[in-house]
Amino acid sequence: MKAAAISVSPLSGVLSVGGPARRGWAFAQRLLRNRSALIGLVLLAAVLALATAGRWLFPGDPWEMAGAPMLWPGQEADHPLGTDFMGRDLATGLVSGAGVSLLIGLVSTVLAALVGTAVGALGGYYRGWVDAALMRVTEVFQTVPKFVLAVVLVAIFKPSVGTVVLAIGAVSWPPTARLVRSEFLALREREFVLAARTLGMGDARLILTQILPNALPPVVALASLSVATAIQTEASLAFLGLGDPNVMSWGTIIGGGREQVIDAWYICGLPGAAIVLTVLGFNLLGEGLNDVLNPHLRER
Amino acid sequence: MKRRLFFPRVALLAGLLLPVLSLPAAAQTQTAAAPVRGGILNVNVAPEPTLLTSAFITTMNIGQVSSKVLEGLVSYDLNLQPVPALATSWQVSEDGLTVRFKLRENVKWHDGKDFTSADVEYTLLNVWKKLHPFGRAAFANVDKVETPDRHTVVLRLSSPAPYLLNYINTYGAQVLPRHIYAGTDVLTNPANNAPVGTGPFVFKEWVKGSHVRLERNPDYWQKGQPYLDGVVFKFIPDAAARTVALEAGEIDVALGSSIPLSNLNRFADKSKYGINLDDGRYLSTIFLTQFNVRRPHFNDKRVRQAFAHAIDRNALLKVVFLGYGKPATGPVPSSVVNYYSPETRQYPYDLKKAEALLDEAGLKKGADGKRLKITLDYDAGGGVSGTRQAEFIKQSLARVGVEVELRAGDTATYLRRIFTDQDYDLMVSSLHRLPDPTLGVQRLFWTRNIIKGAPWTNGSGYSNPELDKVMEAAADEANPAKRKALIKQWQQIVQEDLPVLDLVEQTWVTVSSARFHKATAQGDGLFASYADAWLTPKKK
């Protein structure tokens, strides 16, 4: 995990002059100039196009048993990417699955980020027994095998989009918590915090308006990498038969095609390739964000 | 007093002749080749069993393994007629209240002790009657068990039990060694994991997660058998991997549809493989959709009949079961030849009729084209096939404006929701009907079997006093002609009221290498002892 490689870097250290708009534009420029981020953004744009424009090209219901079963890609014009065991069109499945996988990945990551930030902020700011207790809780969640816990949560409650999002969020927050905690531990000693405190600013305002904005950049970079993991976890859950049965994600297609993998390996192959590209995109973007926001850790 | 006698010699002869007659037998039942002694048979069973005795549990995979070590009183041929195993002959009195079994002599348990009538008496009274889910019903009428000598068992019944002789093979009534189980807690006895039996193979080891190893029983009661040196059961959880393993020769036999139906075309070459469709006849499994008739919209018969018209059985058979099976016409499968009747009301695939019935019942189409929104529960713990079946039903019902939300649950959640909480609309499952309707079918429709908290009971909540009377009369009727008439009436009532949609009679497919042979074909081949099985040597 990248947690160990990312360290403190207040926003003010990276972007020095100008108002918010100017700072934002400067940031975007630096990001686009970073090669990893650029390639990542291109890949993600492609996936997004798949999810949106693709839906326009292949609008049908992905569950509909529209054609003859087990057609190879290119075998029939109506089904350019072939059909699966039940005769469902793979192209339709892929584009509709894109939306599902992206949605689940993003929402669960936001959830994990919120929980992790809250835990890390409270522990890092208050220290003492609050920190000790929160750290123990974090350790418990980090020691339990993440995927096993997610399987437990989903298998036991009804497998649905909601439970999958909650389960992934519930197991992914520890790295964010640790990161935010180490940020807070360092930042709370800084001059601007001491100044604000002498001015009589309350704890909540201090945390939310002063420290948090400066602690966020590494969290954003980590979040991008977490989305990648969340998408993989969702696919793994769907593969094991624990996805929402009413919603078709890429993992669902792979799981459904598992028995045919010897003859019709494209049923597993195509959605798998789609997952690889999406995960790659988020990883590259995350690396790029990391480079831009943490300059002294650059590779060159 | 006329006595009905069953002649074991006739039964045996019939059993041997049957493969030669007009049955859809598979390649390996050719008795022309001579048995070859030697070799280890590798069998795949999925999923891995949790125990190795079937005396008190009906899980299929346990039966497939335990049947090689432990035996029952009979086995069943392709017409589901009994064939001697540990019992060599049997007689039922004219009034049906006495059943007399003559047991085989010179049979020893694997630890050297003799097999006697005391073992049968013990197992019947303490295991089958008390603990076995179906045995409890099958032997409920047994008042007394007499053992006049070491090789005779006499059952005294309080009222006739015509279904009894249909349920005494190693799957339904497995005989346990009294000297190991008496005085212990049967359910936690360590012999359940290391069985001692009378069968052709002796238990050697069970490496959990990997395999069970059995070796030839040198003192088996059939001289000259078993031909095989041993049997190894391998547990391969991934379905595609089983196909690869069979093709590579790592396994010789894959039982009980453990090879996914979609991969069966790879084994079409008869010179290399054999596909057996008869092994599971005994179970007579039917795939069904069940209504929760407590729900207001399902209380109306017309709605249930509309659903029947909306589901195309033939398409279901083709798309989901790949043609392996038959469309079902009612709760009693066609393989139960003694009691099956096709003269019941049928519901051919007719979307217009379905929609008309739904309109008539007051479920009109809303502005969005939807009449009704319901949930469908299925057991997702059973693998991909369960999902496909549920998806097919969902798609079918969508065509008549019924929106179905699928609810997957693992086995525990699924059972809890349906049988304890009774909180569901539709559910799907595959249920073994067994060779006797009283044992396998009555449980679905009997008012007294609506038991909250107990799984696989009457989950629909359907209660029809007239049907109850018919079923109870059939359970007690000793006269075969009268019983057949009662069961026909039973089927007609069910097909009219439709608390359950019986959709497809499933076939359990066994795929084997062409080197595998078995002398006699059995209707309960999944639970065959393999005493008469052999392997031709590998060609060098």
Next chain:
Amino acid sequence: MRGPRLFGAFIGRRLLRLVPVVLGIAFLNFLILQLAPGDVVDVLAGEAGAATPEYMAALRAQFGLDQPLHGQLLHYLWNVATLDLGFSFRHNTPVLTLILDRLPATLLLMALALLIAVALGIALGTLAAARVHGWLDHLISVVVLVAYAVPSFWLGLMAVVLFSAQWGWFPSGGMVDISAGHAGLARVLDVAWHAVLPACTLATFYLAVYAKLTRTAMLELHGADFIRTARAKGASEWRVTVVHALRNALLPVLTMLGYQMASLLSGAVLVESVFSWPGLGRLAFESILARDFNLLLGILFLSSILVTVINTVIDLFYGLLDPRVSVEGRPA
């Protein structure tokens, strides 16, 4: 390292940290299974084919499932404290026996996967750093990126299709060829042969992580003082790279290793499922589906001990590798 007494105190402190973690896991486990619909008796009855409510009630009494909640919780916590992992009712075997039977298989898989990942990862990372910005560096970077992105179960499936079904190089699953009945060296080789595909599949993701880490660390160290000193002393490029730079680059790798022990077991669930490897990951998955609470808790308990022990060992190694760093000094 400053003396055996400090060492002992350190170990003691670390083990003490294990206690709240294990208690937390037990509590979490208990909480979840109380909230779960259905229990192990439902599963047993469902598998049996039918059961009367009286029978199920009797089973529940026997398993202690009908006790009040706090009573059950205290009972479980006491068992955990006395290391009594309990009895699995579904398998009719003590939990400890079940786990110890399958533990070697999982450990073997994890160890092999780690070996491959670390060895190959460090090699690739070093190579990339040595030829930085060259075509080899770019190639390795691409390979590493893809390896990081591939879902392990998908990779496993494709590997089975290609290497097993199509080319027949490796067996499709399992740990040994049972019918062959090898012993001794032949058996070791047989197991190794069966382990190749699953270990490589499991290793792929971690390989990417270590390659990237090594490359970054090696590049950072290029201008470092002790490297310049070594070169000034006339050490060869090889010696500089392997002995000096690598030793220090290992530190972040070790850090990462500690964090990933827990995730290795997670990854094992999927790999063991695809390759029918008889290990703990699959057992954990099956125990969840069967509501086998005792078994699940036993596996989680064991994994937490494993993770903590390995993290402790790594902290010790840290002290050995970099004398500047004190034993407690590994960054959080």
